[in-house]
Amino acid sequence: MMKSYILSALALGSAFLSFFYEVQPTAATTYSEEAYNITPAEQFQEWTLEHNSSAALNDAPRERNLSYKDSLTYNYYSQSLGLKLDYTEDPKLLEAISDWIGTPYRSGGSTQRGTDCSGFVSKIYKQVYGITLTHSSRSMFNEVSRVAKTDLETGDLIFFRRGPGHPIYHVGIYLKDGKFVHSASNGGVMVNSLMSAYYKKYFYAAGRVDI
Structure with a gap:
């Protein structure tokens, strides 16, 4: 009986300590996980926006750089x-x-x-x-x-x-x-x-x- 009490106390103590020492995810980690958790359709939409923006920049008239x-x-x-x-x-x-x-x-x-x-x-x-x-x-x-x-x-x-x-x-x-x-x-x-x-x-x- 005494042995059961001892084991129960140890289990409670371990759980209590794990609460304080558990590493919580940082804001940066959470953001990174959310960034990669997107659907294929969202990935294609994001690529299309970046591609069109880049093409528009390349096609825009460039001013002549004069010395x-x-x-x-x-x-x-x-x-x-x-x-x-x-x-x-x-x-x-x-x-x-x-x-x-x-x-x-x-x-x-x-x-x-x-x-x-x-x-x-x-x-x-x-x-x-x-x-x-x-x-x-x-x-x-x-x-x-x-x-x-x-x-x-x-x-x-x-x-x-x-x-x-x-x-x-x-x-x-x-x-x-x-x-x-x-x-x-x-x-x-x-x-x-x-x-x-x-x-x-x-x-x-x-x-x-x-x-």
């Missing part, structure tokens, strides 16, 4: 040419044009000591694109593919004449936002707007050189 030097360069061209740039323009074209700004007009010329309109255009195309154009606005017109005024892109050529039946007498290079660069007889190489009264009146056509 501090590049930013300063574009800001300089923006001011010197009077253009609002979005930093995607061809810097080689901008540089070449900027170097020629202020060059005086000279009939038949094609140097930075003096140039006419077609001489300037042919020099820029040779320098930037490696393309040789004839030194004549009328001949250039026959070397381009016609482009609608509403579809003008940077680098396209624009031609002027003084009315129906009159020959082409002037050519320039389209930049953007309705502005173009050319060598004018009354000021040399400069940037003007196609919306100004004079150039709007005598604009004839636009063309694109296959580069």
Whole structure:
């Protein structure tokens, strides 16, 4: 009988001690178990959301990372040419044009000591694109593919004449936002707007050189 009491006391004591020393699951352990206790359908839904998010990130347009030097360069061209740039323009074209700004007009010329309109255009195309154009606005017109005024892109050529039946007498290079660069007889190489009264009146056509 005494033996039974002793065994019962030992059992109660063991149970009492196990209550205090039992390792309870932590919050992190509980979370981990719950995370893996999901159905196949839930797993597929979670994978689909992650996959779509990753694909959307990869397909999103990425901004061009510019160095501090590049930013300063574009800001300089923006001011010197009077253009609002979005930093995607061809810097080689901008540089070449900027170097020629202020060059005086000279009939038949094609140097930075003096140039006419077609001489300037042919020099820029040779320098930037490696393309040789004839030194004549009328001949250039026959070397381009016609482009609608509403579809003008940077680098396209624009031609002027003084009315129906009159020959082409002037050519320039389209930049953007309705502005173009050319060598004018009354000021040399400069940037003007196609919306100004004079150039709007005598604009004839636009063309694109296959580069």
